Amino acid sequence: MAEPLINNYGPEIPRQIADQIKAVDASFQDQAFIKTALIGYEKLSLMERGQQIAKSLETYLPADYEEAIGILVASMGPRLERDMGNGMAPFIYLPHSFYIANYGLNHFEASMQAIYQLTKRFTGEFCIRPFLEQHTQATLERLHLWAEDECHYVRRLASEGPRPRLPWASHLPAFKKDPSPVLALLEKLKDDPELYVRRSVANNLNDIGKDHPKLLLATTKSWLKGADKNRLWLIRHALRSLVKQSHPKALEQLGYGQTPQVEITQVSFTPKTIKLGEAVELSFELHSKSKQAQKLLIDFCVYFVKANATSSGKVFKLKTLTLPGNSAEILKKKISFAKINTRKHYPGEHLVELLINGKSHPLGSFLVHI
Structure with a gap:
């Protein structure tokens, strides 16, 4: 920090x-x-x-x-x-x-x-x-x-x-x-x-x-x-x-107006449960369902648990890429719960979704405890 x-x-x-x-x-x-x-x-x-x-x-x-x-x-x-x-x-x-x-x-x-x-x-x-x-x-x-x-x-x-x-x-x-x-x-x-x-x-x-x-x-x-x-x-x-x-x-x-034709598989959070101060690695496979190359802007949103037990989403950049037709790519990202000045972390279930060209793709959740 x-x-x-x-x-x-x-x-x-x-x-x-x-x-x-x-x-x-x-x-x-x-x-x-x-x-x-x-x-x-x-x-x-x-x-x-x-x-x-x-x-x-x-x-x-x-x-x-x-x-x-x-x-x-x-x-x-x-x-x-x-x-x-x-x-x-x-x-x-x-x-x-x-x-x-x-x-x-x-x-x-x-x-x-x-x-x-x-x-x-x-x-x-x-x-x-x-x-x-x-x-x-x-x-x-x-x-x-x-x-x-x-x-x-x-x-x-x-x-x-x-x-x-x-x-x-x-x-x-x-x-x-x-x-x-x-x-x-x-x-x-x-x-x-x-x-x-x-x-x-x-x-x-x-x-x-x-x-x-x-x-x-x-x-x-x-x-x-x-x-x-x-x-x-x-x-x-x-x-x-x-x-x-x-x-x-x-x-x-920015050239990302097209609706993505993709499928998301092999989603994992490693580990599935972490303590405050630790990190979880998000991993998934992105499969093209199109014969044509697709220009994709990929962000992800973490719904952080707040003090009152409700959740609030924060969007992070992941990657921009051109995905060839009928191909697949493995993407990974660490989500840190280290102490920072701009956000206080709380225990609970944290939902994650992908935003691909602005379209939401829920991925699942992981648990954070004290």
Whole structure:
């Protein structure tokens, strides 16, 4: 199980920030800042820690915001060298993001310049959202400029910042109601050369589809025209939530609209009974009942038992394949009941079904006990 992020966000964080600021502003009261930032620190959540450090920055940086943000930007280290695999290192700038969001709304240009620099080192997606709400048109105009920036971290912000349902952030009600301003940005970014940017575009579209599935499908349908392999990947990723819901038009767009002609045999759960924390292996044979090759998208749904003894289904990807006519393939998948942060497991009978091109095929069940 992955270690909680907060475990790597201890008292050393405000101390590191203090050292960075002291290096560019000798008058900064670093010890007083650290002492204030660490009041009750151990009891706070990750985001609460970031907010408390930001409040302490406001106390000990100059009262003039534009002077203060200049010092804060000057104190930041070099830009990121890679998109992924940076661990918790960029999170040292989480308080900087909160500082801009909390205290910079009346200083638009200075804040935009700070966000521009911040997103090259961490992300500006959290702090730009209050500007989208209070300075909507001006911020959208800036994002259109950034969508053409030479730095792909800046271009990514043009997509990630206005996501209607951004994780870890408050939703943007105006864009949930009318996502057309967001789609105008995504049009500029759909063929970005960087996967990091295209992934954000896909995630943004997936957000939009949760409120406007017809609009998402209309967008992806238009984007399919002349699509290369990179845009096809983006479209598949954008449609993932609708695919999990077995939405027929989403499956059709991806080439999985045909009704599968298959038979499922030799279904097994090994072992049939497991304890919480263990895993069960699902295995079955998929037989083609057609003389023609079939393009199949295969997911499976586990109906997890909840605390009140009812069950709730969760869909997982299994495989996409082209099954030759009159052929068979053995498929296997492990279903883990290890402890995770996002779901609590409970004992009981767990039903499983396959979803092949959106069509349900019950497989049976296995037992989980304490």
